[in-house]
Amino acid sequence: MPFLSTTLARVKPSPTIAVTTLAGELKAKGMDVIGLGAGEPDFDTPQNIKDAAVAAIAAGKTKYTAPDGIPELKQAICDKLKRDNGLDYTPAQVSVGTGGKQTLYNALIATLNDGDEVIIPAPYWVSYPDMVLLGGGTPVTVEATLDNNFKITADQLEAAITPKTKWFIFNSPSNPTGAGYSRAELKELTDVLLRHPHVWIMTDDMYEHLAYDGFEFATPAEVEPQLYDRTLTCNGVSKAYAMTGWRIGYAAGPEEIIKAMRKVQSQSTSNPCSISQWAAVEALNGTQDFLEPNNVMFKRRRDLVLDALGKIDGITCPTPEGAFYVYPNIAGLIGKTTPKGVLIDNDETFAKALLEDTGVAVVFGAAFGLSPNFRISYATSDENLKEACKRLASFCDGLS
Structure with a gap:
């Protein structure tokens, strides 16, 4: 009799775990890893919201x-x-x-x-x-x-x-x-x-x-x-x-x-x-005043990434209307080989090679059900995005 539920067999492990684990291992070894996978804003929670939480604690709402x-x-x-x-x-x-x-x-x-x-x-x-x-x-x-x-x-x-x-x-x-x-x-x-x-x-x-x-x-x-x-x-x-x-x-x-x-x-x-x-x-x-300034920053980051992607042969990316992701298509890179001899046969291989060769961590498209693509989260600093895009362009230029 199997110990684990048969229901559990219906689902697969998170397809992003392998890349996340590898990124952690490379970072622990001293590699300068730039993570573009996090689905969360890099901004801090607004102060009025934090103050409300502190006040709730003080009032015993626990x-x-x-x-x-x-x-x-x-x-x-x-x-x-x-x-x-x-x-x-x-x-x-x-x-x-x-x-x-x-x-x-x-x-x-x-x-x-x-x-x-x-x-x-x-x-x-x-x-x-x-x-x-x-x-x-x-x-x-x-x-x-x-x-x-x-x-x-x-x-x-x-x-x-x-x-x-x-x-x-x-x-x-x-x-x-x-x-x-x-x-x-x-x-x-x-x-x-x-x-x-x-x-x-x-x-x-x-x-x-x-x-x-x-x-x-x-x-x-x-x-x-x-x-x-x-x-x-x-x-x-x-x-x-x-x-x-x-x-x-x-x-x-x-x-x-x-x-x-x-x-x-x-x-x-x-x-x-x-x-x-x-x-x-x-x-x-409470106040919603921070939403618009945050959006101005996100839009600037989006445009920064789109501009860089637009200069890379083999990558196509439409302009998204919202959120903080872009989803570049890499059909033009499939079949190429890295300088280390790795064949880019799908988007998972692309993401893994990009991480191992440049320290840029992205999430491969198969995780989201549509390939060949990868997801970039631009919810990080302009400096990180500029450096990551520079490394990405160099990596793609080096494919043959």
């Missing part, structure tokens, strides 16, 4: 809370969704989890049955397919092509829907591409979903406030109110508020789903950290 969030945070989330997205929710329709990942996971575990299909546009955040598999569902990937700036079309979505489809997971702006769907592009997708009332929509709006060049964020239930009753709108404070380590994510949707998610969370982790919850109240209710 006990258990309701399993899925304090009333004050749920109300702050309702106020935010009304203010920013024009969506009306009550606190009973809100669930707070330990980061956005737990919120998505709770929803999938609470709703999936064997044979249920979940449509996931690729490239995707690495955890989506495996969370679906852990829930007993079947991930159905739809490839967003380079020609369409890594965005799927209405026809592709229509073709992927079957009687077994339960969820459509939608992430804009995207991790790993930074691609953002305009309101018109999103309306084309929601028109498809209107024709299939058995399909529910799960949004991942984590990068909502990270948008550039006049791109205006929109979320499905906002664009098509008729989808409100079968949409779970998910978000969090990790990215825009530089609070990745505080671990607060949230979802708003029909009470039936929220109650089921609460049941899962009450029997797994119970409540998110009480101090982090009070910090998140301040993040959502």
Whole structure:
């Protein structure tokens, strides 16, 4: 009799672990490693949010809370969704989890049955397919092509829907591409979903406030109110508020789903950290003045990286509308060989050779379901980005 769960056999180890481990080993040996893999802002958490956490500690707000969030945070989330997205929710329709990942996971575990299909546009955040598999569902990937700036079309979505489809997971702006769907592009997708009332929509709006060049964020239930009753709108404070380590994510949707998610969370982790919850109240209710200056810095970094990539033969990269990633395509480099004799036969080999030869750590595209590409996170200093791009260009120029 096997000791480990057969459910665990459905999922694979994180495909980014090998590169991360190698980067750590090389750094320990003294190599100057520049990490461009971290999916988190390098900015510090704003001072008013930190002060709110300290005040919560001083006030003794250090006990258990309701399993899925304090009333004050749920109300702050309702106020935010009304203010920013024009969506009306009550606190009973809100669930707070330990980061956005737990919120998505709770929803999938609470709703999936064997044979249920979940449509996931690729490239995707690495955890989506495996969370679906852990829930007993079947991930159905739809490839967003380079020609369409890594965005799927209405026809592709229509073709992927079957009687077994339960969820459509939608992430804009995207991790790993930074691609953002305009309101018109999103309306084309929601028109498809209107024709299939058995399909529910799960949004991942984590990068909502990270948008550039006049791109205006929109979320499905906002664009098509008729989808409100079968949409779970998910978000969090990790990215825009530089609070990745505080671990607060949230979802708003029909009470039936929220109650089921609460049941899962009450029997797994119970409540998110009480101090982090009070910090998140301040993040959502307090000043938002830092968002625009941060975006100005992120846009400058994005443009710096795009300019450097544009000068490298064999690399193609569209301009992303948001987040803090670019997703260069390296089709023009496949088949070439490094000076050490390593054949670049796929993007994982490329990322490994780049790291070993130059100390620049990126995440290979196969981890996100679309190759041959790699992801750069430009959430680091201008100096790091300039040096990393210099090393990347030298590495690519040296391929033959």
